[in-house]
Structures are given as structure tokens and as C-alpha cells.
Amino acid sequence: MISDINKLDLSKRYTYADYLTWQFDEMVELIGGKIFRMSPAPGTSHQRLSGNLFRLIANHLLGQPCQAFAAPFDVRLPPGRQSAGQIDTVVQPDISIICDPDKLDERGCHGAPDWIVEILSKSTASKDLNEKYALYEHAGVREYWVAHPHEGTLLIYRLQADGRYHLLRQTPFTRDEKAPVGVFPGFEIGLDEVFGE
Numbered sequence: 001m002i003s004d005i006n007k008l009d010l011s012k013r014y015t016y017a018d019y020l021t022w023q024f025d026e027m028v029e030l031i032g033g034k035i036f037r038m039s040p041a042p043g044t045s046h047q048r049l050s051g052n053l054f055r056l057i058a059n060h061l062l063g064q065p066c067q068a069f070a071a072p073f074d075v076r077l078p079p080g081r082q083s084a085g086q087i088d089t090v091v092q093p094d095i096s097i098i099c100d101p102d103k104l105d106e107r108g109c110h111g112a113p114d115w116i117v118e119i120l121s122k123s124t125a126s127k128d129l130n131e132k133y134a135l136y137e138h139a140g141v142r143e144y145w146v147a148h149p150h151e152g153t154l155l156i157y158r159l160q161a162d163g164r165y166h167l168l169r170q171t172p173f174t175r176d177e178k179a180p181v182g183v184f185p186g187f188e189i190g191l192d193e194v195f196g197e
Contacts (some may be wrong), residue, residue, distance in 0.1 A: 010035055016076060026072050033088035033129050038124070043170075045149040046144070050094050052194045053117060053147070057097065060187055066099040066114065068079035074108030075116075077139045089135065094119045097183065108151060113138040115183045119147045137165045143183050152195040158182050 002008065005024045013033030022028070027038040042050070051131060057068045075096055077089040089090060095117040098104060103111040116136055118128040128146060136144050137159065143159040144165060153172035157165040173179045175195040178188040 005035075005037070008035065013088065015085050015086040016090055019090050020084060021188075027046060027092065029092055030088060030090045031135060036127060038092070040123075041186040042119075046094075046121060049119055049147055049149045049194060049195070052196070053189070054187050055094055058093065060184065065099055065101065066184075067101075067104070067111070069096045069098070070094065074107065076110045077135060078111065079197075087122060091132065091135070093117065093132075099183075112136070112141045113140070114180070115143040115145070116141050117147060119149060121149075127154065131163065137163070143181070145179075147194070149195070152191075154179055154191060154194075155183075156180075 002022050004026075005028065006024065007024075008014075013031065014030060014035060016030070019028075019030050021119075029036045029038060033087060039078040039109040054068060054070050056149075061068055071092045071094050073092060073096055075091050075093060076087050077091065093113070093116040096109060098109050098113045100111070100114075103109050103113075105168040118124075122127055133144065137157075138162075140159065142159050146157070148154070151172075152175040154174075155172050156168040158168055160166050168180075173191060175191045178190050179189040181189065
């Protein structure tokens, strides 16, 4: 077991098998074999937004086969049944919604969730909008929401038939609007409840 991240060569590539041996005080993600340190513990705005959104989603899913999970929750990508020594990507989205129970095990999710929500912070914004955007698109995550707690805005990306993400609309959704959920037609989330106190 390795308990100090500073003892690792951060230029080296690692696998999920390596990841399972780490016991760091800080949380990390593994994208394409590269270690990404996660930000310090999320702030109040982040946690309030996450809690509000998770509650609204989880309430909608009551009695349905889909399940919502909040971070920390490991999502192993890309899809498939590779061994721990072959998997080189493990991320912890803020909220993951999975509708295929075969993707779930005691370690988290193995394969693409149907819907992922990431909540931006200064230290994670670039990774969420670049590396994770490309990762989720390639893995086939059907819907990707990026929420900005301080601006009170939401970007919605949906996977199209061409395998690429397209913004639902060019301007972000704001706190006085309802955001439609493509994965669950007819379900809309009032953003005043998400971004509110």
C-alpha cells in the first residue's frame, strides 16, 4: 500500500490495479493512466449545489431502475470488461446516473454512466471542460452537465448520432430557468432549486 502521493512518479502511467493499492489523504483520478489530483475539499457553494441537484434527481428516480450516485464514487472507463491491470481511467464525477445495473458492482461503475454532472471549481474547471469532456464523449456518456456554482449557470451537452457532444443551446441555462433532462424525456429541473440557498 502506498500512502504518500509524493512517493509516486507522476510522469508515469498507472492502472486501476495500481489505484486500488493507494491510500492517500487526498483524492485522485486516473485519466489515460495519468494521475490527476482532485481539488481540496469542495466548498459550501459546491456542496449545496451538489446536494440540491442530487436530491431532485434521486427523488425523480424513485421506483425506477436508474440510480444516482454522488462522489466519491469510482467510474471506470472506457466501457468493457477489462481487468484491473488493463483499466487506465478511474474518475469520480460529482453525480453519476446509471440505468444499466450490470455496470454496477461494489467498487462503483464499470462503463459509461447515462448521465454525468460535474460542478466546476477554480482548480477543476479546465479538467472538467477538456479532459473529462473528451473522456465522457469518447466513452459514450449520453448527457453531460457542467454547473458553475458561482455564476449560477449550467451547460448541457448531449451525445448525438455522430458520437460527438453538442450543446443543447449556445447560451448557458440560468437559475431562473428549467433544464430539460434528455435521458428522461419530460423531466425538467428548476434551476432556482439547484442554485438556491
